[in-house]
Amino acid sequence: MxxxxxASDETLLVLKLAFLVLLYAFIILIVxxxxxxxxxxxxxxxxxxxxxxxxxxxxxGLQPARFVVVSAPGLRPGSKIExxxxxxxxxxAGSGISLDGDEFASTRHARIDPRPDGVxxxxxxxxxxxxxxxxxxxSRRLLQTGDVLRVxxxxxxxxx
Amino acid sequence: MTARGRELFGLVVASVIAGLALASVxxxxxxxxxxxxxxxxxxFLALYVAAHIVVRRxxxxxxxxxxxxxxxxxxxxxxxxxxxxxxxxxxxxxWVLIGVVVLAATLILLxxxxxxxxxYRYLFGIAAVLLLFxxxxxxxxxxxNGVRLWVHVGPLQFQPGELAKIFLxxxxxxxxxxxxxxxxxxxxxEFGPLLAIWGAxxxxxxxxxxxxxxxxxFGIFLAxxxxxxxxxxxxxxxxxxxxGGATLLYQALDRVQERVTIxxxxxxxxxVYCALNGKLELRQDCASYQLVKSLYSIANGGYAGTGLGExxxxxxxxxxxxxxxxxDFIYSAIAQEIGLVGSAALILLYMLFIVRGMRxxxxxxxxxxxxLAAGLTFGFALQTFIIVGGVLRIVPLTGITLPxxxxxxxxxxxxxxxxxxxLLVSHRANVPRSP
Numbered sequence: 094m095x096x097x098x099x100a101s102d103e104t105l106l107v108l109k110l111a112f113l114v115l116l117y118a119f120i121i122l123i124v125x126x127x128x129x130x131x132x133x134x135x136x137x138x139x140x141x142x143x144x145x146x147x148x149x150x151x152x153x154g155l156q157p158a159r160f161v162v163v164s165a166p167g168l169r170p171g172s173k174i175e176x177x178x179x180x181x182x183x184x185x186a187g188s189g190i191s192l193d194g195d196e197f198a199s200t201r202h203a204r205i206d207p208r209p210d211g212v213x214x215x216x217x218x219x220x221x222x223x224x225x226x227x228x229x230x231x232s233r234r235l236l237q238t239g240d241v242l243r244v245x246x247x248x249x250x251x252x253x
Numbered sequence: 254m255t256a257r258g259r260e261l262f263g264l265v266v267a268s269v270i271a272g273l274a275l276a277s278v279x280x281x282x283x284x285x286x287x288x289x290x291x292x293x294x295x296x297f298l299a300l301y302v303a304a305h306i307v308v309r310r311x312x313x314x315x316x317x318x319x320x321x322x323x324x325x326x327x328x329x330x331x332x333x334x335x336x337x338x339x340x341x342x343x344x345x346x347x348w349v350l351i352g353v354v355v356l357a358a359t360l361i362l363l364x365x366x367x368x369x370x371x372x373y374r375y376l377f378g379i380a381a382v383l384l385l386f387x388x389x390x391x392x393x394x395x396x397x398n399g400v401r402l403w404v405h406v407g408p409l410q411f412q413p414g415e416l417a418k419i420f421l422x423x424x425x426x427x428x429x430x431x432x433x434x435x436x437x438x439x440x441x442x443e444f445g446p447l448l449a450i451w452g453a454x455x456x457x458x459x460x461x462x463x464x465x466x467x468x469x470x471f472g473i474f475l476a477x478x479x480x481x482x483x484x485x486x487x488x489x490x491x492x493x494x495x496x497g498g499a500t501l502l503y504q505a506l507d508r509v510q511e512r513v514t515i516x517x518x519x520x521x522x523x524x525v526y527c528a529l530n531g532k533l534e535l536r537q538d539c540a541s542y543q544l545v546k547s548l549y550s551i552a553n554g555g556y557a558g559t560g561l562g563e564x565x566x567x568x569x570x571x572x573x574x575x576x577x578x579x580x581d582f583i584y585s586a587i588a589q590e591i592g593l594v595g596s597a598a599l600i601l602l603y604m605l606f607i608v609r610g611m612r613x614x615x616x617x618x619x620x621x622x623x624x625l626a627a628g629l630t631f632g633f634a635l636q637t638f639i640i641v642g643g644v645l646r647i648v649p650l651t652g653i654t655l656p657x658x659x660x661x662x663x664x665x666x667x668x669x670x671x672x673x674x675x676l677l678v679s680h681r682a683n684v685p686r687s688p
Contacts (some may be wrong), residue, residue, distance in 0.1 A: 105280060105560055108280065108561075112274055113276060123263060
């Protein structure tokens with residue numbers, strides 16, 4: 094054993110403080126890196142993974158959701174839109190349903206998600222909000238047949 | 254930074270923490286500053302860097318926080334064990350080394366697809382029951398403190414319950430994955446094999462009087478059943494069964510009554526009958542001696558603690574104040590030496606491990622992986638809660654180990670296996686798929 098110096102109460106105190114400070118620094122480090130990569134694929138339940146869910150949908154022959162355009166700046170009224178998998182509605186050209194020309198719609202406005210229990214719509218933090226039958230939705234909402242969904246200046250009606 | 258880069262950086266910080274902890278202990282003991290702690294920190298880091306390299310090769314997309322948190326926990330555990338008994342700490346260090354080897358071996362063996370384990374689910378179920386049964390076999394098992402936990406094979410001794418817990422989780426993950434849909438509909442006959450294996454495990458545990466394991470395995474069973482079926486009714490029914498069973502056990506076993514009495518009334522003003530020596534004693538001097546001394550130990554730590562290596566665990570003539578301090582009661586030793594601030598950090602480390610584990614379960618892509626990760630994480634969480642809660646008098650005390658920290662080889666190795674499972678599941682969940 095190589096003796097470097099005699100320890101005193103002060104060095105012990107410094108060590109104790111260093112230990113505690115470093116321990117909390119370590120925790121903060123882990124928490125910060127841990128919160129960075131949260132997210133990923135949204136999943137329906139803790140048991141059903143995305144792959145399992147897709148397989149189940151295929152097996153039970155899930156019906157695609159059919160919408161009719163009521164009024165829209167960029168789409169032809171009366172035209173039909175089919176949504177067979179989770180899809181984003183927005184002004185972004187890469188959106189599943191692109192609302193190019195609708196100035197009131199956000200880039201990524203809302204998500205339409207057909208699930209075994211029905212068609213869900215979720216607002217993705219849009220500027221002007223998402224409305225169902227004129228009523229603004231908080232986060233997620235299950236649509237009924239005949240419901241009118243308003244995204245920006247675009248109105249879509251759910252058909253059976 | 255990638256997950257592996259964060260992991261390596263975290264391991265370096267964890268090794269510095271381990272080195273600092275050991276330096277405090279040696280310095281408080283010998284009043285000399287020596288370079289030993291530095292050598293130790295370097296060796297500690299080398300061991301975990303070896304583990305890191307294996308993870309990099311076998312599971313490059315695995316979660317990057319689990320291994321550093323484990324390293325920090327074992328680092329604190331080793332320092333506190335060293336402070337309490339230097340010889341045992343060397344043995345513990347050897348167990349951590351073996352644990353890392355087991356982790357590496359598991360990762361290498363199962364690197365292609367751990368899901369092959371699902372096809373051996375019944376084998377795991379039966380093996381779990383057999384392992385739990387081992388300590389009750391005459392000639393093999395040994396009774397320590399009225400509990401049959403240990404198995405002796407020649408010079409080796411181990412606690413099979415720790416391994417049995419992981420096998421039980423593997424069985425439940427495989428079985429519940431297969432029967433999830435029919436179970437969710439509540440058809441009673443489908444519960445047959447499940448209840449058979451689980452009931453056998455419980456019978457064995459009650460026979461060995463190991464109440465901590467019984468509580469732990471029952472909790473894991475209920476949590477995994479809930480995760481698989483999503484039906485709160487099953488949990489309610491299970492809790493009802495638990496309350497019923499606990500009441501029966503309370504009536505039937507003196508041991509359970511004593512545990513509850515100690516928990517609710519550790520102190521008495523009058524002398525009561527003491528079963529240990531047959532005389533009338535104050536309860537704090539007899540049945541609840543261990544718990545009361547442990548509470549005093551925690552209180553002595555205060556906010557900032559006495560400092561590592563400076564706590565009081567023996568009387569002036571060198572007698573140990575708290576029996577089983579290094580295994581069941583290590584939390585009260587830690588709480589005294591690093592205080593509320595430090596032990597809160599320790600609990601935070603456990604919570605980080607649990608949060609990461611649950612996240613692995615959320616991200617996993619198939620039912621078996623999800624159930625496996627959720628079961629392993631919940632088992633880890635419940636075990637920590639049962640022993641820390643017991644020491645802090647939140648729940649009745651049942652002796653089980655504090656994961657990665659308590660002295661004990663079986664526990665260390667089993668928890669490294671658990672870590673290997675979580676790393677494998679998270680690697681598979683995070684592998685980028687070609688669109």
